[in-house]
Amino acid sequence: MTRSIGLLRGVGGPTALKMPALREVLASAGLGQVTTLHVAGNIVLDDGGRSPNEIARTIRDAVRVAFGFDLPVLVRSHAELADAHARNPFADASEGRWVQTVFLDTTPARPLEVPAGIPEQAVLDGREVFVRYPEGIGGSKLQAAWFEKRLGVTGTARNANTIAKLIALSA
Incomplete structure (x- = not known):
């Protein structure tokens, strides 16, 4: 099954x-x-x-x-979760709790435009946004709701550590 x-x-x-x-x-x-x-x-x-x-x-x-x-x-x-984790360009960052994947309900029709001058990095790839927070997540403006509003989709974020555990549990 x-x-x-x-x-x-x-x-x-x-x-x-x-x-x-x-x-x-x-x-x-x-x-x-x-x-x-x-x-x-x-x-x-x-x-x-x-x-x-x-x-x-x-x-x-x-x-x-x-x-x-x-x-x-x-x-x-x-398979989709493992694929998303494999595609995350930040998955190997030393601090996995500061790397998140924002899972989206659909592929956005809008491009992702991250504001200039912020430390966060974000990449839209299909139904996922991969985000690296080098200074921590708490004070960042780039939370899941920010991506939802800009992309016009519904999303929820999980950190790389949690995703790895979910992949192992679902194997």
Whole structure:
């Protein structure tokens, strides 16, 4: 069976979810064996022959019904996640938590224009934006919401360390 990765956007703070409860809800929704990573909405599951859109809809509906939160969900197969990680030009940076991939729901029609004079580097490649934050992420303007607004898409970011763990869990 093929494993897929569901990435919930916006998990935390007022929309925090208990991972054991989330696993139970998603398994009850027919998503097979469900594993979560951290508390940030990283889900590894059996795709059961479903399309990524079906999986995303099932997760989003289940979370809305069970927890009352309408959170966007992006889905990638194990192969797609591994491919994105391999294409990340910053993946080998010494500080993996300061390298992120912003996963997008669609390939943007707009080009990515990063402001001049900032230390961050960003590259748009298909449905992913690869970002390196040499001075840390916290104070940067280039957060996932910045990319969403400029590119006109929905996205969610994960750091290189988390992506590597998700690849290993979904193998």
